[in-house]
Amino acid sequence: MLLATCGLPRSGPTSSEIYAGSVLREGDAFILVVDDRINYISAVSPALGFSQSFINAGVLGSDTIQPGDILGLTIWENVDDGLLVPTGQNATVLEEVQVDGSGFIFVPYAGRIRAAGNTPEAVRRIISEQLEEQTPDPQVQVRRLAGDGSTVSIVGAVTAQGVYPIERPTRTLAAMLAEAGGVTIEPEIAQVTLVRGGQRATAWFTDIYDHPSYDVPLRSGDRIVVEEDTRSFTALGATGTQDLVPFQSKTISALEAIAQVGGLSSTSADPTGVFVFRNEPEEIARQLTGVENLQGTQRIVYVLDLTRPNGLFFARDFAIRDEDTVYVTEAPFSQFSKVISAITGTLGSVDTISSAATGFE
Template sequence: MNILTSRGLRLVAMGVLVGTTASCALPRSGPSKSEIYAGSVQKQGDAFVLEVNDYVTRATAVTPALGFSSDFRNAGQVGSDTLRPGDTLGLTIWENVDDGLLAPKGANATQLTEVQIDGAGFIFVPYAGRIKAAGNSPEALRRIITEKLDAQTPDPQVTVMRVAGDGATVSVMGAVSGQGVYAIERPTRTLSSMLARAGGVSVKPEIARVTVTRGAKTGTIWLKDLYENPAMDIALRPGDVILVEEDTRAFTAMGATGAQARVPFDSQTLSALEAIATVGGLNSNLADPKGVFVLRNEPAEIANTVLGRSDLQGAQRMVYVLDLTKPNGLFLARDFVIRDGDTVYVTEAPYVTWQKSLSALTGPVSTVSAFNNLTGD
C-alpha cells in the first residue's frame, strides 16, 4: 500500500513537473491554439477568431477584379493606314538604270531608312521635293513619290513602310521578350497582337498582369483573361504604354508546415488547401490538423458580413480557423480563398508539447527509462 502510494505520488509529481515545464518557454514554432483564442475580441483581445464554414468561405471569396474600363474598351481601332505627323518612314527606291539619280554607283536601289514626317505633315525626298505625307496611307504616299520621280528617272519603283517613331507608336516594357517602341500597324492594332509583336511575355501566363497607361488613365488585366475574353483585347492608341509584370501577391506560411516562408502566388486564385500544399503540406511529426489558422486584415465590409454586424469601421484583424479533421474540413479548406498578405499558421499538436516537456525533464535518457526510474521499477 505504501509502495502504491509512493508510486502515485511520484506520478503526480511527474505530471506537475511536466505541466510546469510545458508552461515554460519550450522551443516551438509559434503560439498554441489556446493562446490564439486568448487573443480574441471575445476575451478582450484585438482579433476576431472565427471558425470557417460554407457561409464564411462564400463571404470572403474575394479575388482581385482586373479589367479595362469602358473608356479603353470603346476606343476604336487606329486607322493604321493613315500617316501622322511624327511618324517615321522607311523608303526604298529602285531605278531602272545603271547610273540612277539616287542609287550609288554599281547599285540600282536606294534606302532612306529614317524619314520623319514633320509637324506640318511633310517629308522631303531627293528629286521629288517636299511631299505631303500626313493624312495619306503608305500606299497613297508610294504612288505620289513614284509620280514625282517618274519625270526624273525611268520607271522608278518605290516602297513605303512605317517604322517606330514619334507618331502612331506604343511603348512595350517589362516582362516581354522584346522591349521597345513599336509602330501601330495593321497587324498590331490590338493589345494581344502588340504583345505578340514584342515577342510575347517572359513569365508564366497564369501570373502575368498587363497594364495599359493612356494619358492619366490606367487599366490592368490578367494575361489569361485577355486571351479568354475578346472584349478585353482593346484597340491601342498612339502613346499607349504597355507594362507586363509578374504577379506580386504572396502569403506567409508559418508553424508546423513543410516550410516557413513568404510564398508568391502561382495562380490567379489560391485556396487554403493549395497554400498548405505549396509549402509541403502539414508536418506530420508536428502539426495539429485541428489548428490551421489564416490571419488577415479584413476590410470592414467583409468583416461586418461574416460577423453579422454593421458597426465595424476600417480594416479588422480576423483569424479564420480551419479544422481539417471535420467531415467537410478538407472541402472548406479547398473553398477558402487565400488573399494577398495572408498568414497561414499551423499549430503544433498537444502531443508534441507533451513530448517536448518530457524531453526537457529526462534529457538524453529515453522517456520510458525515465518513467521507470521515477516510479522505482
C-alpha cells in the first residue's frame, strides 16, 4: 500500500507538504491562517483613479478659442464703397479663418488679431475697433467652427474610435465617451486611461459615473484609451476546473474565485486546505508576520479553512489579487480511495490473467 500511495497520481501537494515549506521548518514562505486581521492587512491593493492635477484642471470654456480652431467672420459696412464689402453688397463673409500655432488670425485692414484664449465676442470687439478707424461703424460677427486645435483622440474598446472636437456638450470625459458611442466591453471590467502630455492616469469606467470628481475636464490633445481589465488568477487542485481565470469584476473574494471555477470538487476536495499563494511587498509582509527585519518581497501562503467557525465569512472577505494562485488540496480519503482502487484493480488484473491462463490449459 505504501508503494501504491507513492506512485498514485494527484492534483498537487498535500497540506503537510505545503506546511513543510514554512519558514518555521526552514522553508522560505510564511504560512498564515486567514482571520479578520489578516483580511484587513492583505486587502491593500493599488487603487485606480485620477490625480488631483486631472480633477482640478477646470472645465474649458466652450467658447474659448484655441490654436488650430477655425473661425467664420462676417463683416458689414455702412458705406457704398467699403474696405472689404464688394460693390453692391452690404456684407462680406470670410469662411474658415484658421487660428495659427501662435494663436493669431489675419483680417484684412485689421491686421493680426490675437484669437487664442479669447471668446468669439472678445475677438469681435477687437476686429471692430481696428476696422472702425478706417470705415464708419463696422458690424462684425465671429463664429467658432470645429477646428483641429481643441480635439481629443479616443481608441480601444469604444463603438467609434477617432478624433473628436471639444465642444459645449463634450467638455468632460464621460460626455466624450458617450460621443464615441460608449464602451463595447462589460462596463465592470472596462478601464479608461487618460494621457495628457507626460501624465497618465487610469480609472474604472463605472467609477467615472459613480464618482462625479472622476468625470474630469478634457484638454486639447488628450488621448483616451479604453481597455479590458487584464488581471487574472490561477486555480489549481481539487476544483471544478484548473485554469487561468480572468477577473470578472473590480474586486473578487476567495469565495467568489472558488465559485467562478466550479466550486470545490465534491469527491476529492479538502475544505480545510484551501491555499492562496502570493508575493507580498516588504511593508505588507512586515505587518502580516510581525517580523520587522524582512527585506524585499516575501512569499506568503494564506490558509482558508472553510470548516472553521466563520471560515466561510473569512473566505468571503479575503480579496484575491492579480497573479494569485488559488490551490485546493485533496482530502486524505481521496488518496485512500485511490489506493484501494489501485489494489483492487491490480488484484482484478491478476485474476483476469489467471483465468485466461487456465483457459489455455
